[in-house]
Amino acid sequence: MNRGLCSCLLLWLLLLGTVECVAVVMTGIRLGEPIMGGSSRHQEGDDPRWADPAWDDTDWRPGNQLPTRRGVYWIRFRVALREANRFPPEARDALDVLDLTNGNPIDGIYLASVFAYQLYWDGRLIGGSGVVGATREKEVAGPLDTLMTLPAELLQPGGHVLAVRMSSHRYNFRADNFYVYPYLVNRAEFRYREGQAPIFPLIGTTAALLTGLICSVLYGVGERSRPLLICAGLGFALAAFYFLIAFRWLYNAPFDWFCPRLMTITALMTVVSALFPWLLLDLFAVPRPGRWLAVLAPLLVGAWWMSPIYEVIALWLCRAMLLMSLVIAGWAVWRQRSGARFVFVGVLVSLVLVQSSRRDFLSPQFLGTFSVLVFFVFGRVGLQARTTRRRMMEATVSAARLEAELLKKSLQPHFLLNSLTVLGEVMDQDPTAAASMIDDLGRTFRALSSMTGEKQVPLSQELELCRSHLRVLSVRTGRPWSLETAGVDESLPVPPATFLTLVENGVTHQVPSREKAEFRLAWSRRAAKERFTFFSPGEVRQQPDRRPGGTGLRYVRARLEESFPGRWSLAQAAVAGGWETVIELQREA
Amino acid sequence: MRVVIIEDEPLIAQRLERFAREILGERLESVRVGSTFEEASVWLADHPADVVLLDLNLHGRDGLKLLETAVAGSFHTIIVSANTDRALRAFELGVLDFVPKPFTRERLAHAFQRATTRDAQASCAARFLAVRKHGRIELVPIDQVLYVEGAGAYAELVLADGRRELHEKTLERVHALLPPVFERTHKSFVVRMTAVKALHAGEGSHYELELKNGIRLPVGRQRYKELLALLVAGEPPARAGQTH
Numbered sequence: 001m002n003r004g005l006c007s008c009l010l011l012w013l014l015l016l017g018t019v020e021c022v023a024v025v026m027t028g029i030r031l032g033e034p035i036m037g038g039s040s041r042h043q044e045g046d047d048p049r050w051a052d053p054a055w056d057d058t059d060w061r062p063g064n065q066l067p068t069r070r071g072v073y074w075i076r077f078r079v080a081l082r083e084a085n086r087f088p089p090e091a092r093d094a095l096d097v098l099d100l101t102n103g104n105p106i107d108g109i110y111l112a113s114v115f116a117y118q119l120y121w122d123g124r125l126i127g128g129s130g131v132v133g134a135t136r137e138k139e140v141a142g143p144l145d146t147l148m149t150l151p152a153e154l155l156q157p158g159g160h161v162l163a164v165r166m167s168s169h170r171y172n173f174r175a176d177n178f179y180v181y182p183y184l185v186n187r188a189e190f191r192y193r194e195g196q197a198p199i200f201p202l203i204g205t206t207a208a209l210l211t212g213l214i215c216s217v218l219y220g221v222g223e224r225s226r227p228l229l230i231c232a233g234l235g236f237a238l239a240a241f242y243f244l245i246a247f248r249w250l251y252n253a254p255f256d257w258f259c260p261r262l263m264t265i266t267a268l269m270t271v272v273s274a275l276f277p278w279l280l281l282d283l284f285a286v287p288r289p290g291r292w293l294a295v296l297a298p299l300l301v302g303a304w305w306m307s308p309i310y311e312v313i314a315l316w317l318c319r320a321m322l323l324m325s326l327v328i329a330g331w332a333v334w335r336q337r338s339g340a341r342f343v344f345v346g347v348l349v350s351l352v353l354v355q356s357s358r359r360d361f362l363s364p365q366f367l368g369t370f371s372v373l374v375f376f377v378f379g380r381v382g383l384q385a386r387t388t389r390r391r392m393m394e395a396t397v398s399a400a401r402l403e404a405e406l407l408k409k410s411l412q413p414h415f416l417l418n419s420l421t422v423l424g425e426v427m428d429q430d431p432t433a434a435a436s437m438i439d440d441l442g443r444t445f446r447a448l449s450s451m452t453g454e455k456q457v458p459l460s461q462e463l464e465l466c467r468s469h470l471r472v473l474s475v476r477t478g479r480p481w482s483l484e485t486a487g488v489d490e491s492l493p494v495p496p497a498t499f500l501t502l503v504e505n506g507v508t509h510q511v512p513s514r515e516k517a518e519f520r521l522a523w524s525r526r527a528a529k530e531r532f533t534f535f536s537p538g539e540v541r542q543q544p545d546r547r548p549g550g551t552g553l554r555y556v557r558a559r560l561e562e563s564f565p566g567r568w569s570l571a572q573a574a575v576a577g578g579w580e581t582v583i584e585l586q587r588e589a
Numbered sequence: 590m591r592v593v594i595i596e597d598e599p600l601i602a603q604r605l606e607r608f609a610r611e612i613l614g615e616r617l618e619s620v621r622v623g624s625t626f627e628e629a630s631v632w633l634a635d636h637p638a639d640v641v642l643l644d645l646n647l648h649g650r651d652g653l654k655l656l657e658t659a660v661a662g663s664f665h666t667i668i669v670s671a672n673t674d675r676a677l678r679a680f681e682l683g684v685l686d687f688v689p690k691p692f693t694r695e696r697l698a699h700a701f702q703r704a705t706t707r708d709a710q711a712s713c714a715a716r717f718l719a720v721r722k723h724g725r726i727e728l729v730p731i732d733q734v735l736y737v738e739g740a741g742a743y744a745e746l747v748l749a750d751g752r753r754e755l756h757e758k759t760l761e762r763v764h765a766l767l768p769p770v771f772e773r774t775h776k777s778f779v780v781r782m783t784a785v786k787a788l789h790a791g792e793g794s795h796y797e798l799e800l801k802n803g804i805r806l807p808v809g810r811q812r813y814k815e816l817l818a819l820l821v822a823g824e825p826p827a828r829a830g831q832t833h
Contacts, residue, residue: 006759080666119658414646414671414672416671417671417691418598418601418671418690420690420691421598421601421604421671421691421692422598422600422601423691424604424691425600425601426600426606428604476598476599476600477598477599478599478600508648509648521789541648
């Protein structure tokens with residue numbers, strides 16, 4: 001059942017990952033790949049004649065790497081068209097002007113700018129963004145993305161000059177320079193791709209938002225588990241992350257919003273980088289999660305100092321997150337935690353992809369893999385929550401049933417009726433002993449009835465029940481049974497009839513070698529873990545038809561699960577002179 | 590009477606032994622107490638017993654398997670147990686009596702009386718007879734038994750399909766477990782009366798019962814009149830087949 005659910009979830013996530021990849025391809029179009037050298041020159045200053053294609057710019061500085069916040073300056077690109085409206089294929093790697101026509105005729109030009117500019121093609125003003133100004137006050141921010149029309153008569157075969165007049169006072173990145181890449185485009189083709197681009201990040205946003213909401217609701221209605229809370233946080237952070245990626249296509253914001261948007265995306269990446277390893281720590285129940293997080297924290301803070309470029313910061317964040325996740329998943333694989341192998345392989349693949357395409361950490365392969373990984377972990381947390389709830393319900397039902405069984409077992413027929421039969425004989429032989437036995441029987445049943453319906457009782461009450469029970473058994477079996485304790489804090493709450501059940505098992509299934517039979521209970525605490533060591537005297541009776549883990553032990557296990565869900569263990573083994581049961585449990589803080 | 594007590598609680602075993610001595614008096618030939626069935630079985634292999642008083646819950650074990658073994662033995666089994674919810678099943682398997690705990694001397698005396706009365710009948714609730722076959726215990730449904738033939742210390746169950754199964758009990762003890770439809774027709778035969786077709790009286794006080802499947806069984810001289818009266822008062826099969 002769980003495997004089926006996981007497979008469906010994985011299939012869906014793979015699809016989601018694939019569409020996410022396509023979305024990132026679209027993001028890649030915007031950023032482009034820098035082509036060094038090439039056909040551009042730039043000059044500080046402002047002269048309207050510089051738009052003229054005949055202007056001699058040979059004394060200008062070569063390249064398209066421009067200074068920031070330096071008043072008004074110009075950049076000129078030279079483009080040679082062999083055919084009208086066609087981007088020359090041989091120039092694709094040689095020009096600083098990039099081809100985005102997909103083989104269609106050129107009819108426009110596109111520029112993503114973090115500066116105000118006016119764009120001239122062969123001396124004619126084609127378009128621009130904002131208002132170019134000599135000072136910050138005079139400069140006005142315009143839209144980040146601008147698609148401009150190039151008339152057909154300007155695209156005849158031969159040389160052309162693209163001149164950009166610009167100012168970058170509102171450039172708000174930390175860097176001192178930036179690159180400019182104009183794109184020659186086919187507008188229909190470009191608009192088609194623009195229309196497609198936000199769909200996929202929005203699907204990611206919706207999926208992550210729903211996940212976050214579901215986890216929040218589950219947490220709110222009483223499923224108070226930390227993995228669910230982390231999942232909710234991770235879901236919301238991822239939803240915001242995807243939404244900010246989609247935002248660029250939804251609203252053409254002024255270019256001075258670009259830096260805060262990237263900064264927010266990087267901050268969200270930091271949150272994701274912290275939450276994902278934390279979720280793995282909780283999911284795989286890794287001990288001392290605080291220490292692991294203490295190692296992760298400086299790595300994430302350090303990433304912010306690795307570069308002024310947000311993509312690079314995000315890349316380092318990503319590396320830190322994946323490295324820590326890899327170590328956690330490796331530990332989980334070593335400890336044979338469920339689902340650990342899948343997570344380990346997923347993290348490893350993500351890490352390899354990040355390293356192999358390090359110039360663009362939002363590579364399609366990486367985001368696809370990481371999305372699958374994250375949603376797989378979401379799925380695991382969901383399944384874990386369901387399992388916990390089911391275990392709780394089963395434990396509750398089972399404890400109620402076993403409680404009734406235990407009472408029946410103690411009241412009839414063996415205990416009560418055999419005790420009464422023995423009582424008849426004791427009355428005949430020794431009336432005083434009979435009165436004492438009646439008293440002990442009364443104590444046993446009073447203690448049992450006072451425990452009915454209790455989830456936990458003080459250990460002192462449990463020990464008194466065991467001792468009165470043993471006194472009755474001593475008369476019945478003709479052997480003195482006793483229960484000794486060492487270092488036990490009798491005020492500790494324990495599930496009712498836990499040790500009584502162990503006493504009953506010992507009496508029924510073991511043969512003490514000595515006349516005097518002594519049960520022993522020891523208690524110790526190490527860190528947050530408590531350990532009860534219960535010794536039953538005597539060798540285990542050979543009973544080939546007896547099935548292991550009978551009603552008694554099922555009762556004890558159900559009771560422990562009810563009181564300490566997922567935080568207990570019970571182990572049994574033969575020891576010198578008897579049988580030892582070790583119960584370890586961790587109480588809630 | 591030779592009595593074996595199988596009880597894991599010493600005081601209850603003492604009580605059973607004391608009551609047995611008081612009830613049976615001089616009729617008690619021997620009494621043996623064991624705390625496990627295995628221990629008692631070893632004793633029983635060499636020392637025949639008439640009655641075994643058996644606790645159904647020895648050392649926390651479910652005694653039904655053990656009971657099947659017990660009822661296949663040559664002795665009568667009387668269960669002394671707090672497990673009254675198993676009483677019906679115990680009777681089905683062919684115990685002579687079920688004495689619930691806690692018990693009185695009178696109730697135990699009643700159980701012993703059933704075991705000692707000649708031609709004693711149990712509660713008539715037995716549905717099976719347990720036979721030991723190839724080292725295993727098999728339950729033979731009483732519905733399939735046509736008649737039982739005594740064979741010394743054993744009894745042979747003859748079934749409707751012609752099979753014959755050897756039971757370790759004597760004919761008397763098997764008869765005690767069978768329902769009233771079975772009658773003692775001869776010192777060596779107990780017959781299901783509904784399977785009788787005719788009663789034949791031959792020369793020289795030689796009497797025979799003819800079963801519906803054609804088998805003829807001898808009838809004891811003393812039993813003839815009783816059987817004749819029974820068949821005349823009963824349903825047609827016997828009356829129609831009477832030949833003088």
